[in-house]
Amino acid sequence: MSHTAHIPSHRKPRRSASKLALRAGVAGGVLSTIAVAGAAGPANAEPVTETIEMPTLGSLETDLASAVSASAEASQQEALDLSLQAQEHGAAQKAALDAKKAKAEADRKAAAAKAEAERAEKARAEAQQRASRTQERTTLSASSSGSSSSSSSQAATGSAAAIVAFARAQVGDAYVSGGTGPNSWDCSGLVQAAYRQAGIDLPRVSSSQSSMGTSVSLSNLQPGDILYWGSRSGSYHVAIYVGGGNYVGAQNPSTGVVERSLDWDMPSGAVRIL
Incomplete structure (x- = not known):
């Protein structure tokens, strides 16, 4: 008898055929059938079988590819929607x-x-x-022309005489915008100062001066009347009629205070305050 006949083997027991078949089915993606028979059952007992369906590697790859494709399509659709929104905006x-x-x-x-x-x-x-x-x-x-003698002899009296005398006394003075004397004037400043000689206070600006008193025709003027250029309530220049068809006014910086004929620059109208 061999000395090793009764020595138990230390090798691992061989795996059973059923376990190997089960592992092979999982790895290869095949359907495995495991037959389980009762060890203590009768000899003629029917074997009990159970079928387990395992997913194959091929189906997993297909599902993964489908999921990736669906995700890509969703991302593409979202990008398209955002692009459309940007275009609409x-x-x-x-x-x-x-x-x-x-x-x-x-x-x-x-x-x-x-x-x-x-x-x-x-x-x-x-x-x-x-x-x-x-x-x-x-x-x-x-x-x-019809009454030259009466026109030439037309003379101011009373308050009108004081206004005319003051205005004529300033002829030759300088014209200065905003001037109120005593040696430089603008148009309304001269008129205001002349009327002050008669104890009459007039507004400072030409448009207000021409709005006072009553309107008179240029063919019916009297010494002391205020002549204006422009509209009565919006005149831009005033002067004093001194008789004989003449007026005195502070014209502009070039001429200063002058006495002129009405024909030199026909006024728009006249007002009478006296």
Whole structure:
């Protein structure tokens, strides 16, 4: 007898065929059938079988590929939606900007049209004033020709005499805008100072001075009347009628205070305060 006949083997027991088949089924992705028989059952007992379906590696790869594809499609769709939203937002901003530009252009054209209409109206008013002055000049010239003796002898009296005397005494003084004397004047400053000699206080500016008193025709002037150029409530120049068809006024920086004939620069109208 061999000395090693009764020595137990230290090798690991061999795996059973059923366990090897089970592991092979999992690794290879095949369906394995495990038959389990009762060890203590009768010899003629029917074997009990159980079928376990395991996923194959191929199906896992397919599912993973499908999931990746679906995710990529979702990302692409989201990117497309964002792009469309950006395009819509950009289009809305451009439309708003275009509308703003169109409104600004319309406003500019409207303002230009209004300014042109105002210029036309002003030109029309000036043309009417020139026509009126021409008519007044014609009437005044005819009146002067018919009664030259009475015009030349027309003389101021009372308060009018004091106003006329003061105005004529300033002839030769300088014209200075805003001047109120004693040696430099502007048009309304001279008129105001002259009327002060008669104890009458007038407003400082020409438009207010020409708005006072009563309106008189240029063909019916008296010494001391205030002549104005422009509209009565919006005159830009005033002077004092001194008789004989003449007036005294602070004209401009070039001429200073002068005595002129009405024909030299026909006024727009006159007012009488005395």
